[in-house]
Amino acid sequence: MALVGNLKDIKLANLVQLNCMEHNTAKLTIEYNGKYGFVYFEGGQVVHAEFDPFIGEEAFFRLLRLYTGNFKVESGIRAPAKTISASWNNLLLEGLHQLDDQDQKSGVNFKNLFERLFTIKGVKRIAVVDTEGHVKAKSHPEIPDTWPIAALVTYEAERIGQSMHLKSPQFVSVNMGNQSWIIMPQKKGDFLLLEVGKKTRLDLIMPLIKKAVG
């Protein structure tokens, strides 16, 4: 029987560790935002990975960056090719090292914050954007590096507050039919932008978000 779940609940690094320590031969499929990624284990080693358009170690490292996505582990399926020769523990260490580097480049470690926010049902994607629209950290690689629209919407909300003689808003919500944005101004002028599902109820989700942000 296949093991199924979501990366929100169990991290990919833990799944890899589990399969390697158990000396499994298996195929791990990850479905994320309509894209599929695969990791193959043989005799407890990671031997192949694919994540469109990447293959081998690069695909594995890209998959490690995912915070969310449905996964399935099917035992006994062999890899169609061997593109990874590094031992599983070295591979995992290198991948986690790259993740740390990425966080350090962005100046702040948002990894823990993203992980806390992704435990909230309805949260799909997260970005930290500065007032100029530059994305300082993002949960998903396809989020653009600049997001001037998000910065402008936040700025217009602040200007509205000024017209009402109020300080910066606590948060802004924008409903676009099939998705919603929740924008929360942070310290130093940055703001947190969360993309949530259309059925997400703000009154239920906001206390959880506030708690996660701290």
Added chain:
Amino acid sequence: MPQTILKEIQNIDSVEMVAICSFKGEIGFKVGELLPEADLKAIAIHLVRAFAALKVVGKPPIHMEIYWQNHFLHARFADGFVIITICNTLEVMSLLRITLNVALANLLQNKTFLKWLKKHSADALKQLRRGSFDEHEINLISQFT
């Protein structure tokens, strides 16, 4: 009368003001005196700019809500106009959204309203090109237009 429809929204607990503004920023109808007309007009223009920016990237919003400590602004966008509601408690949010949907349907059948809308209709995108902008707005708008 549009005012009667707006009164129904104002009857919701804690609603302080309701106004209908065109995408030009003109105030068509309003109930409540919370803000001077100049401030309300400025608010409408900022809302329409946010709407237009999102429309440019293919994400036109249905509504936008802004929350402060003790105030809350709801903007319901429709074709050519926006209904702005200001109240001071979040508890009425669900009721407000439902009431606004009904109000919107009633407005679109109201002759006085439709006559006003026809006279003041404008493309929201014009608010990204015309009017007074500060340097920061110009910089952000120039990145996607």
